Amino acid sequence: MHPRQAQSQSLEPQQPSASHPERDPAFDELLTYLRQNHGFDFTDYKPPSLMRRIGLRMHEVGIGTYRDYTAYLQANPNEFKPLINTLWINFTGFFRDTLSWEYLVADIIPRILRQKLADAPIRVWSAGCASGEEPYSLAIALAEALGIEQYQKRVRLFASDIDANTLHQARQGRYSALKMANVPIALRERYFKPLGNYYSVCSELRSPLLFLRHNLLEDPPMSQIDLLVCRNALIYFNQDGQMKTLVRFYFSLNHAGVLFLGSSELLPQADRLFKLLSVQHHMFRKVEKSSLTPELLIQGLKRA
Template sequence: MIIAAPKSQEWLSDPQFLPLKDWIIQRTGLSYYSSRETEFAAALERVFGQGKSRPSAGVLLSRIQSNASDLDALVEELTIGETFFFRHLEMFQALQSAVFPDILQRKAASKTLRIWSAGCSIGAEPYSIAILLREMLGMQFKDWSIQILGTDINRRFLRVAQAGAYDPWALRGMPPQILHHCFTQEGNKWRLTDRCRSGVTFRSHNLASDPFPNSPEGLAAFDLIICRNVMIYFDQAFIQKLAHQFHDSLSPGGWLAVGHAEPHTNTFRMFRTVNTKGAILYQRPTGGSEILESISTPAYPPPRTAWAPLPVTLPALEVASDRFSTPESPSPFLSESFLPKPDAAAESPPQSYPLEAAMQLADRGALLEALQACDTFLLNEPLSAAGHCCHGMILYQLSEWVAAERSIRRSLYLKRDLALAHYYLGLVQERQGHNAKKHYQNALDLLLDAQADDLVPLGQGLTVREFRSLLAMPETLAEAR
C-alpha cells in the first residue's frame, strides 16, 4: 500500500507548484491532474522529496525542463501500468470476429499488416494481438509481413515490455494451452518465446508532444490503431485533436479501437461507428462520399443493435503444425474455449485472496480496481478490520476524505491497535482542516515496545523504523512532543 506523507503538503504551499504542474500537464497531456493537486504533490514527494536536499518547485521546474531523466522519473510515477494479457475480452472478441477478417481480406494481395498500440504500458496488449493473429492465420502467418508497434511515454514500462517477462498477475486468466505454448517459466516470471514476440517492437512516444502522423518515423498508414484507457486522462480539446490525428494515421478502411470508458459519438464523427457486442469500434471511411455521410450524422445517434460481422470470406486456413492446437483438435482461438467469457475471473482479482489483490492493485496505481476488489472482500468479510483499513487507505488516495474516514473508523472500532489506521485517520483529519496530533501520537504510542526492524501490520513491508520516521514529518507532531 502506498503510504501518503504529510510532507507533500509543502509542495502545495510552494508558489511555483501550480506553474510546475501546469507545465507537466502541457508536456504530457495528463490533464487528469488538473484538479488533483494533492495527488500530484504526493507524486512529487515520492520522486524528489526523499533526499537530503529537497528542491523547491521552481528549481525542480528548471531541472525538468532541461533534464529528460527527471521528467521520465516523474512520468513513471504519474502514469499507471496495471494491465494484463487479453484485458477486456470483448475487445479481442471484436477484433477476432469483425476487424481482422475485414483487414485480412483487404490486405490479402500485399499480405502486409501494420498495427499501433498507443499507450501500450508494459506490452501485454501488443503481445496479445500478436498471439491472436498467429492463431488466426496459422501456417499462413509466415507468409505475412506483420508489424505491431507499441509506444508509451513511460520508459520504465517499455523496458518491461521489451524484456517480455511477466509475473503471474499479468497472466491471470490466460488459457493454459496458450501459456505453455507462448511462454517459458523462469523462476517466478514467465517469458514470451521469440516466436510469439515476432513482429512486435516498442519505442517511446509522447502523444502530447511528438508529432504524428509521421511517415519518416513509421507512424502512418496503419491498418489498426488501439488506444485504450489512455484518453480518459486527457481533456476534451486534446482528445478531439487526437481523434483527428489517429484518423489521419490510418490507411483508408483502417480501424481505431478505444477503451470502453473513452468518449465517443461526436468526438469520432469523422469515422464510421461500428457497434459490436461489448465494444465500439471506429473505421476510417474508404471514399469521399462515405466521409461526407459520416460527418453529417447526428452528434449523438441513438444506440444501435449489435452489429453483425462484415460479410467477408477468407481463404481456408490450413492447420499448422506450429500452432497452439493440433490437427485433431479445433483451433482454440476459433472456438469458445480459447477466450474466456467476458465476465470470467480474469477481469477481477482472484477470489481466493481478494484483499491481497486489492493491495497489489493499489501499489500499482490501479486505485479504482483496487477499491472494487476491496469491496468484494468486504461483502464476504464485513467484520475484517484489515479490510476496512485497506478500503480507507485506497479512498484516501482517491481524495475521498469523508468516505475514507468512515472506513478507517470502522477498522479501528473492530481493532483499536492498528497503528497504520491511526496514521491514516490523522491524514484524513488534516485534509478536512482538523487537528490530527492525537491520531499521529496514538500511532506512535502503539509502536513504543516494537523493535525497529519489526514490520508494521498492513504496511506492505514498512518497518517500524521507517514508520517512526514518517510520523516525525508533521510539524504538529513535533510540537506535540
C-alpha cells in the same frame, strides 16, 4: 481528500477552490519548468488529473506547494524519474476486457483479413502500450488467425509509449504467473516459455514487434495502419488533446481501418471521423474524408 498538517503547513497541493476558480500560477510554473528542462509538455492534459497525480508525489516527499516542489525538482534532479513514474498510470493486462477481445478476434480481425490480398502486409499499432501485455495480446490474436508463418511474414506490429521504463519491460517480454492469469493455458504453452517464476514471450511471436518511444501529442503517428489500439490513454487529455490525437489517428489509419478505444473513453467528437462499429466494445471504422486537411479537421472538431 482531507488536508493533512505537518509543521503547520498543509501537505496537500494548493488547488483552485470553488470560490477561487483561477488555476494556481505556481502550478503553471511547474509545468513550464517540466517542459523547458525535461521536454515534457503537459499542456493538453487535464489539469485536475495532473494536480491529483503530482499531488500524490508531493505528499510522498512532504512538500505542500507547487512552487516549493519546483524548487525541489531543481535542487534534486533525480526526483524527476519518480515524478514521471507517478504521472504515467500504466494499468494493463493480457486480453483486458475479455468480451471486447472476443469481439476483436471473432469479428474485427477476420474483417481486416478479408479486405487484404493474400500476401498484403498487415500493420497494427498499439499506442500507449505500457509494459507490453496489449501488443503481445494482439500478436497472439493475429498469429492464431494467420498461423505463425504468415504472421511472421505479413504482420508489422508497432508498440509505443512515452514511458521509457515500461517500454524496457515490454521489450523484455517477461511476465509473472500472476500477470499471465488471463492467458488461456493453450496459448500460454504455444507462445511463452517458462523461466523460473516467469514466462518469456517466444521469439517467433516477438519478431514482428517494434517497440518505440512515442508521444501521442507531439510525435508523428504511424502510417498505413489497419488496426489501431489505444485504450484508456485519451481520458488523461483535455478536449483539445483528445481532438488532436483523434485527428492523428484518423490520418494514421488505412481506408476502413479500425480504431479500438478503451472502455472508459466516451468521446462524442470521434463520431466526426469514425463510424461506430460497436458501442459496447468501443470500436470504430475510419470514415473517408480525404479532401480535408488536418488543419480543417481540427477546426471542424473544435466547432463541434
